[in-house]
Amino acid sequence: MPTLGPTLGEVVDLLHRWYPPATAASWDAVGLVYGDPAAPCAKVLLAVDPVLPVAREAAAWGADLVITHHPLFLKPVHGFAPTTPKGRTLWTLAQAGCGLLAAHTNADQALGGVSEAMALALGLTDVAPLEPASGAALDKLTTYVPAADAPRLREALAEAGAGRIGDYDSASFSSPGEGRFRPLPGARPHVGSVGALEVVDEVRIEVVLPRERRRPVVTALLAAHPYEEPAYDVVELAPAGPAEVGFGRIGTLPAPLTLRDFAAHVAAALPTTVAGVRAGGNPDRPIRRVALCGGAGDSLLDLVRRSDADVYVTSDLRHHLTSEFLEHEGAAIVDVPHWAAEWTWLPTVAARLAQELGDTVEARISQIVTDPWTLRF
Numbered sequence: 001m002p003t004l005g006p007t008l009g010e011v012v013d014l015l016h017r018w019y020p021p022a023t024a025a026s027w028d029a030v031g032l033v034y035g036d037p038a039a040p041c042a043k044v045l046l047a048v049d050p051v052l053p054v055a056r057e058a059a060a061w062g063a064d065l066v067i068t069h070h071p072l073f074l075k076p077v078h079g080f081a082p083t084t085p086k087g088r089t090l091w092t093l094a095q096a097g098c099g100l101l102a103a104h105t106n107a108d109q110a111l112g113g114v115s116e117a118m119a120l121a122l123g124l125t126d127v128a129p130l131e132p133a134s135g136a137a138l139d140k141l142t143t144y145v146p147a148a149d150a151p152r153l154r155e156a157l158a159e160a161g162a163g164r165i166g167d168y169d170s171a172s173f174s175s176p177g178e179g180r181f182r183p184l185p186g187a188r189p190h191v192g193s194v195g196a197l198e199v200v201d202e203v204r205i206e207v208v209l210p211r212e213r214r215r216p217v218v219t220a221l222l223a224a225h226p227y228e229e230p231a232y233d234v235v236e237l238a239p240a241g242p243a244e245v246g247f248g249r250i251g252t253l254p255a256p257l258t259l260r261d262f263a264a265h266v267a268a269a270l271p272t273t274v275a276g277v278r279a280g281g282n283p284d285r286p287i288r289r290v291a292l293c294g295g296a297g298d299s300l301l302d303l304v305r306r307s308d309a310d311v312y313v314t315s316d317l318r319h320h321l322t323s324e325f326l327e328h329e330g331a332a333i334v335d336v337p338h339w340a341a342e343w344t345w346l347p348t349v350a351a352r353l354a355q356e357l358g359d360t361v362e363a364r365i366s367q368i369v370t371d372p373w374t375l376r377f
Contacts, residue, residue: 004360005040005041005042005357005360005361006040006041006357006360006361007037007038007039007040007041008035008036008037008038008039008041008064008065008099009037009038010041011041011044011065011353011361012031012032012035012037012065012099012101014352014353014356014357015067015101015103015349018110018111018112018352019103019106019107019110019113020106020110021106022106023105023106023109023133023245024104024105024106027074028071028074028105028106029071029073029074029075029102029104030102030103030104030105030106031102032100032101033050033071033072033073033090033099033100033101033102034090034093034094034099035065035098035099035100035101036099039064039097039099040064041064041065041099041361042064042360042361042362043062043064043065043361043362043364044063044064044065044066044067044353044361044362044363044364045057045058045063045065045066045067045363045365045366046066046067046068046346046349046350046363046364046365046366047066047067047068047069047346047365047366047368047370048068048069048070048339048342048343048346048370049068049069049070049339049370050066050068050070050071050072050089050100050102051085051089052085052088052092053370054068054366054368054370055088055090055093055096056092057368058093058098059092059093059095059096062096063096063098063364064097064098064099065099066093066098066099066101067101067102067103067349068101068102068103069102069103069107069114069342069345070102070104070342071102072086072089072090072100072102073086107345108247108294108295109129109133109245109246109247110245111244111245112348112349112352113294113345114294114295114341114342114344114345115130115247115249115293116249116348117294117344117345117347118249118292118294118313118341118342118344119249119251119290119292120344120348121269121270121344122265122266122269122292122313123253123254123265123269124249124251124252124253124290125251125252125253125254126251126252127249127251128244128249128250128251129244129245129247129249130246130247130248130249130250130291130293130300130303130304131246131247131248131300131303132245132246133246133247137211137212137236138209138210138211139209139210139234139235139236139237140206140207140208140209140234140235140237141157141162141206141207141208141217141232141234142204142206142232142235143204143205143221143225143230143231143232143233144177144179144202144203144204144230144231144232145202145203145205145225145226145227145230146179146190146201146202146203146226147176147201147202149225149226150174150203150205152224153205153221153224153225154170154172154174154205154207155170156221156223156224157172157205157209157217157220157221157224158170158207159220160213160216160217160219160220160221161209161210161213161216161217162208162209162213162217163208163209164208164209164210165208171207171208172205172206172207173205173207174203174204174206175203175204176201176202176203176204177202177203177204178199178200178201178202179199179200179201179202180197180198180199180200181197181198181200182195182196182197183196183198187228188228189228190226190227190228191226211236214234218232218234247293247300248291248293248297248300248303248314249291249292250289250290250291250292250307250309251289252288252290253287253288253289256286256287257286257287258285258286258287259279259282259283259284259285259311259334260279260284262279262287262290262311262334263277263279263334266334266336269344270336270337270340270341270343270344271340271343271369272340272369273337273339273340273369273371273373274373274375274376275337275371275376276337276376277334277335277336277337278334278335279332279333279334279335280322280332280333280334280335281311281326281331281333285310285332286310287310287311288310289307289308289309289310289311290309290310290311290312290313291303291309291311291312291313291331292312292313292314293312293313293314294315294341294342294344294345295314295315295316295341295342296314296315296316296338297312297314297315297316297317298314298316298321300312300314301321301325304325304330304331305325305330305331309331310331310332311333312331312332312333313334313336313341314334314335314336314341315335315336315337315338315341316335317333322335337371337373339369339370339371339372340371346365346366349363350363350364350365
């Protein structure tokens with residue numbers, strides 16, 4: 001009896017579990033671009049760039065889903081008619097019944113993501129993020145409510161966005177206690193009488209919430225709480241991002257190499273491009289500690305300068321930034337093609353799909369070189 005394969009939505013959910021869209025940069029556009037989540041998904045094509053040649057390859061092969069690193073539509077559009085390059089790409093996929101998923105900055109910093117894949121391709125050990133993720137900004141809200149009203153209040157807090165921890169929601173902690181108060185003239189107490197000291201069996205409720213949800217959660221508390229003047233406090237939690245997640249990577253070569261030999265090692269580890277690999281610094285300097293960032297990584301130059309890295313490997317470095325960086329006589333520089341650096345992530349995704357889904361899905365890595373440079377003299 002044939003094994004039923006996953007739906008397209010189930011494959012998308014896998015990618016979102018590995019590379020959560022919520023971790024993408026605020027300006028990014030990641031996730032499912034096109035496709036029916038209920039459709040069967042037996043063939044997945046992996047590529048760096050969502051361009052027309054890749055779309056045609058997917059259509060010719062009969063792919064059900066294309067997973068790319070770069071987004072197709074980074075800026076909002078009002079349509080995708082085949083009169084523009086991007087429109088032709090999506091039109092080709094749509095005509096073939098093939099979906100499209102982008103995992104961009106959410107895949108850059110993740111475990112099994114772009115920079116980590118590049119570090120492993122270079123043979124680095126003891127790999128750690130160059131810029132560890134700080135984690136989401138969280139608050140903890142504490143309030144006190146009569147025991148009979150606690151379930152309704154917990155539900156209201158959860159609906160407003162509190163109590164979500166990882167793959168769990170409606171998470172809270174409760175402990176019993178006594179609440180004491182005296183309603184004063186003008187009060188309209190839910191429990192007790194004006195002028196009389198009241199003792200009420202209450203429940204202390206504590207929930208964690210994203211800091212950006214503070215206002216709607218407090219608003220929900222005030223609306224759902226039976227007391228006229230409920231007591232509550234909000235505490236900002238210290239950031240606690242996992243040490244293995246973050247932008248860039250830094251690691252160690254098994255044995256030192258000169259910069260000349262290390263640059264050759266990098267070139268051999270990456271797919272061949274016309275642009276090739278460039279290095280800046282003393283060709284004979286020894287290299288052991290390696291910092292890197294898949295894609296354009298000049299934003300991390302200051303972090304590299306403060307690290308113990310002997311060399312920094314990244315892409316799209318500009319003249320003045322590179323020149324000034326090398327003048328500090330710190331790390332050397334190896335500049336690699338953007339496409340080649342990020343291509344190293346594709347075999348990682350293919351292997352993870354095979355491990356998770358077995359032979360129910362065939363994952364193929366596109367062999368089309370989509371690096372934009374085609375001539376070098």
